[in-house]
Amino acid sequence: MARVTEVTDEPDVEDFDFVKVLSAVADPVRLSILRQLAEALEAISCGAIDLPVKASTATHHFTALRQAGVLHQYYIGTSRMNVLRTEDLEKAYPGFLPSVIAGSAGINRD
């Protein structure tokens, strides 16, 4: 029975830095990650998110989102799972994440 192992470099909501959040989402690959997570309504592993870049590059993208506070990650077995920190972001920046996800809907995924 695999246990849940948390990843530990995520900021507390009180420590969110808005410029960092904005910079983290201001990238087409990362917006694609946000959209896939928002559409799934559940955690998705890094490997299960469809991205137009190699795994090593994806890692950097996930890292930026996580360290900005946008993602929460944890291990299930050998898979690293991702969920959006929707409630924290809404608490810190009301309306921001929904408008970003909606805005990104017009972007072609490639």
Place this chain on the structure above:
Amino acid sequence: MARVTEVTDEPDVEDFDFVKVLSAVADPVRLSILRQLAEALEAISCGAIDLPVKASTATHHFTALRQAGVLHQYYIGTSRMNVLRTEDLEKAYPGFLPSVIAGSAGINRD
């Protein structure tokens, strides 16, 4: 009597590019511009916006915001005036600009 002279490299609202908009606002100096314009509720000239960088650098920041569609600029005499394209942004990305301006309120201006 000074006439109004438009600046002409601003995108039409149908041509807005969300990544470009996000990238344009994801900078502390530019967020300060947005906040000053939002608080003023009227056009402010480039020179009248208080920024912690030199005029030549400020020019680049204004250019990024304008070309992303965030600002509308026009000359009054020798002064270049700026207003936020609030309605266009709300049309293209509902809720985005207000959440960004509110989110930037927690950022120290320096």
Place this chain on the structure above:
DNA sequence: GGCATATTTTGACACGCATCGTACTAAGTG
């Protein structure tokens, strides 16, 4: 431990970005 899957780290590279200082241009007035 060996093995497997999943992901990250490391190194290298190309490019873009934010900055400043200086010369130049834009928009006026007389």
Place this chain on the structure above:
DNA sequence: CACTTAGTACGATGCGTGTCAAAATATGCC
């Protein structure tokens, strides 16, 4: 045109960022 104010273009610089490939690590199971 000369002059003024306001702002921009240009050049240079130092980082940071996004990318890939290969090696290394993280998390399991047996």
